[in-house]
Amino acid sequence: MQHILDAITAGDTSSEDFANLDLPESYRAAFVRKDEVDMFEGIPSKEKDPRKSLHVDQVDMPELGPGEALVAVMASAINYNTVWTSIFEPVSTFGFLERYGRQSELTKRHDLPYHVVGSDLAGVVLRTGPGVTKWKPGQEVVAHCLSVELEDPDGHDDTMLDPQQRIWGFETNFGGLADVALVKANQLMPKPDHLTWEEAASPGLVNCTAYRQLVSKNGGAMKQGDNVLIWGASGGLGGFATQYALNGGATPVCVVSNDEKAAIARSMGAELIINRSEEGYQFWKDEHTQDPREWKRFGSRIRELTGGEDIDIVFEHPGRETFGASVYVTRKGGTITTCASTSGYMHEYDNRYLWMNLKKIISSHFANYRESWEANRLVAKGKIHPTLSRSYALEDVGQASLDVHHNKHQGKVGVLCLAPEEGMGVRNAEMREEHLPAINRFRGV
Ligand SMILES: NC(=O)c1ccc[n+]([C@@H]2O[C@H](COP(=O)([O-])OP(=O)(O)OC[C@H]3O[C@@H](n4cnc5c(N)ncnc54)[C@H](OP(=O)(O)O)[C@@H]3O)[C@@H](O)[C@H]2O)c1
The missing domain is CATH 3.40.50.720 (NAD(P)-binding Rossmann-like Domain)
Incomplete structure (x- = not known):
């Protein structure tokens, strides 16, 4: 993956060059295993330890389908849904993957003996599938976690009502706690350019959810x-x-x-x-x-x-x-x-x-694309700020999840994936300077 990281950090890699980068056959990812779903049986919830159930290892690169994108993940964040997945409560998430896998030839890819978790990311588009016109390799993005099919009429006023509505990285495979993620292209949104990778990755799921739940007319x-x-x-x-x-x-x-x-x-x-x-x-x-x-x-x-x-x-x-x-x-x-x-x-x-x-x-449940876009737009304009308190390396994803499970954290806990260190990815230093005190509030700086 070093050549991908080099292309991202070089700053002058063209979209064409990104599209021509060789993709490895496997990548590093955090996942739970289907043969371990009973590992915590009989143990009280609080004692179920995500450090035991979350593994970090190589997994196969998924095939890219129509309307999808493969994204190089610079940073991700811990959400409570990863805690639920890692303690197999209230149900194991493999049931979601099995159901999704039964839907079509293409969705079969998701039904695997491992579940790559994570519902947030900030990174760079590597490849787009057939039919994608809005996004190109090389674009710096964040992803919201709403996965929909929209083949039924029900979801067309409010995509959260699509019968095939799923939370990416929780009810689908190939989530964001990894070096590469597979998303639907309509999950992508521009990365706020005054933020570091880990700051940009952290609002995603909770920001969009809070926007719908409190501000939107749907909430x-x-x-x-x-x-x-x-x-x-x-x-x-x-x-x-x-x-x-x-x-x-x-x-x-x-x-x-x-x-x-x-x-x-x-x-x-x-x-x-x-x-x-x-x-x-x-x-x-x-x-x-x-x-x-x-x-x-x-x-x-x-x-x-x-x-x-x-x-x-x-x-x-x-x-x-x-x-x-x-x-x-x-x-x-x-x-x-x-x-x-x-x-x-x-x-x-x-x-x-x-x-x-x-x-x-x-x-209220997550947010539709429009609500997610509004929530991300407010972050990009510096009107809503990330709440990142600390970041962990991907290898320490179990500890990061344990902190959230035990309510030992403040705001959001970030995870560095391809980004080798914190502080990278800022494209608008002047704007960042203006908002730095607000951005750092949860770090106690
Ligand atoms: N449906 C959706 O779309 C959606 C989206 C995001 C999250 N969620 C769910 O929402 C819940 C919270 O997520 P989060 O990311 O905000 O988690 P979080 O970072 O852990 O924050 C939740 C906060 O709630 C407070 N709290 C926890 N247990 C409480 C209790 N028994 N009584 C009163 N306050 C309590 C704690 O704050 P204090 O200790 O300071 O009081 C805790 O910090 C999780 O269950 C998550 O799965 C749902």
């Missing part, structure tokens, strides 16, 4: 003046939701679990912050019983901070542990938007608070 349709409750405000999704709330003239009420995370939320410009560990909320008395008094105590704290107002939109993802409280603290007519259930997917809430107060629960 919370946030407006100026809204009070937005953001769980995990310095985490992957929350770090972007907080920025969107502030940019859009809303007031984020940021929930975090320690002082360091509170300081990060403050550094983004948030003023109303709740340290959930310090306050010691116990929304569940035991595994089966919630404590509405704790919802009320949480609501009182919110009113104390907002000057008596309730929450217009709750940005939900912790799930079972917090959902009852989230429904309770939403104002009459307000909205709970949910995209996940990290602490458990069997939610319980008191429906009286929902229907009597005309509250809405809106489900």
Whole structure:
């Protein structure tokens, strides 16, 4: 792969030269193995260790199909979906690959005894398949993770509704935690040129998700003046939701679990912050019983901070542990938007608070191409910033995933793939200089 890295770092390699670069027959990738899906059986979730299940080794270069692109990956990032894949919860992702493999001759490629994971990348287009006209070898890109077929009518108003909608690198093979990735060309977007490779790779999945969930009319349709409750405000999704709330003239009420995370939320410009560990909320008395008094105590704290107002939109993802409280603290007519259930997917809430107060629960999942493009455009314009706190080498992808699994991280954790070191890939130094303090907020620099 050295000749590909040399072509990328040379700076003057033409598109034609990129198209003529020899592609190796195999490349380095992070993957889980089908013959190991039972390896953690009987072990509690938190003790399942991604360092044991994520392997880094050579895999075969996939065939390039129509409408697809092969991308040299300079950097990627850890998403929670890689944690789920690596601990084989709630289900093994090999089931997704088997189903996808049954769809056509071409998709059979995805059904392999290994699953190359990762749903973010920043890199350079190496090859494009038949029918691709918008992208060329040599272009510097990031990729969003929405894979669609669009052969059914259902997805044509909103591509997230395509019956064949999949998350690349989670429900498909050949993901971004590798030196090469296979994507559909309509996943590609321009790399923000003031960012390093690892910074550019890191917003992708969570930025697009937060944009749809909070800003888009398909999600919370946030407006100026809204009070937005953001769980995990310095985490992957929350770090972007907080920025969107502030940019859009809303007031984020940021929930975090320690002082360091509170300081990060403050550094983004948030003023109303709740340290959930310090306050010691116990929304569940035991595994089966919630404590509405704790919802009320949480609501009182919110009113104390907002000057008596309730929450217009709750940005939900912790799930079972917090959902009852989230429904309770939403104002009459307000909205709970949910995209996940990290602490458990069997939610319980008191429906009286929902229907009597005309509250809405809106489900949200990733983002369509248009929403992803808008989210990336805001990063490219320096209006939304990456939240990268640290980066690991691809060999250490297991440790990087463990950090996220154990909530030891801030914002996003990057992974260097072909990029030999951090700090490479900046094409607009002047713009970078202008935004450097914001770009570095999560690094504690
Ligand atoms: N559907 C989609 O398209 C989509 C997209 C992205 C992510 N997700 C899912 O969303 C979830 C979060 O992803 P992420 O990237 O933001 O993860 P993350 O980086 O780990 O951040 C989540 C934050 O939530 C807070 N949190 C975790 N457990 C909590 C609990 N029990 N109660 C209250 N707060 C809790 C933590 O912050 P504090 O400790 O500071 O409170 C944590 O930092 C994951 O389950 C992921 O799979 C779904």
